[in-house]
Amino acid sequence: MAYVIPAPTVPALPIADSSDLFPVRRVYCVGRNYAAHAREMGGDPTREPPFFFMKPADALQPVQGGAVVDHPYPPKTTNYHFEIEMAVALAKGGRDIPVEKALDHVYGYAVGLDMTRRDLQDEAKQLRRPWELGKAADLSGPVGPLVPASRVGHPATGTISLSVDGTMKQKADLSDMIWSVAEQIAYLSAYFELAPGDVIFSGTPDGVGAVTKGQTLTGAIEGLGEIKLRVV
Ligand code: MN
Numbered sequence: 001m002a003y004v005i006p007a008p009t010v011p012a013l014p015i016a017d018s019s020d021l022f023p024v025r026r027v028y029c030v031g032r033n034y035a036a037h038a039r040e041m042g043g044d045p046t047r048e049p050p051f052f053f054m055k056p057a058d059a060l061q062p063v064q065g066g067a068v069v070d071h072p073y074p075p076k077t078t079n080y081h082f083e084i085e086m087a088v089a090l091a092k093g094g095r096d097i098p099v100e101k102a103l104d105h106v107y108g109y110a111v112g113l114d115m116t117r118r119d120l121q122d123e124a125k126q127l128r129r130p131w132e133l134g135k136a137a138d139l140s141g142p143v144g145p146l147v148p149a150s151r152v153g154h155p156a157t158g159t160i161s162l163s164v165d166g167t168m169k170q171k172a173d174l175s176d177m178i179w180s181v182a183e184q185i186a187y188l189s190a191y192f193e194l195a196p197g198d199v200i201f202s203g204t205p206d207g208v209g210a211v212t213k214g215q216t217l218t219g220a221i222e223g224l225g226e227i228k229l230r231v232v
Helices: 035-040 099-105 116-127 180-191
Strands: 012-014 021-023 027-031 053-055 060-062 070-073 080-082 084-090 105-111 141-143 159-164 167-173 197-199 216-221 225-231
Touching: 012 060, 084 159, 084 180, 084 216, 099 105, 099 180, 105 216, 105 225, 141 225, 180 197
Parallel strands: 027 197, 060 141, 070 225
Antiparallel strands: 012 021, 027 053, 084 105, 084 197, 105 141, 159 167, 159 216, 216 225
């Protein structure tokens, strides 16, 4: 049996200090997981249950560390926002994973960006439509090299930051998350069977804002390095 068209390639992320790749199955993203960001988006930062949306796996943009990488400004927006986030890559899946065992499922962590056509997301919110036009643009999920948990452990504290042309726009601590990574995995696994290759974007702190062509974004997380993207 043969495929009737060329089979799509498996999206994959680089591994830090290695030529190996991490194959991606699904990308889950948590919304409003830092209290100050929930407030700036007009929400209530109390600990209500987390909510999730998804990006297509092939909307990730694998980014090698060290160099400045071009990031294309997507069509149909005039308000394209950065959201710095820690990306969590799963080595093991399962259903109904207990919080205490959740981190055993993690392969590693990376610096990620949940790039967002905010004008289209805002319109979707107003019209009670789904978020894909705002959140799932091609290449809207730049992710840097994955650092295996065997090397870095499970970062629960440390600075997460984003600057634009050298000016700090977002700066917080991983411990500011409302729902921890372990809690996110446990929660998601009650709704979906998680699997190796799943990636979770763990939410963004406050300070999100728009970028324009020509600007350079630098996203960094303590222990995970940094990525640099020039918007073109
Ligand atoms: Mn986000």
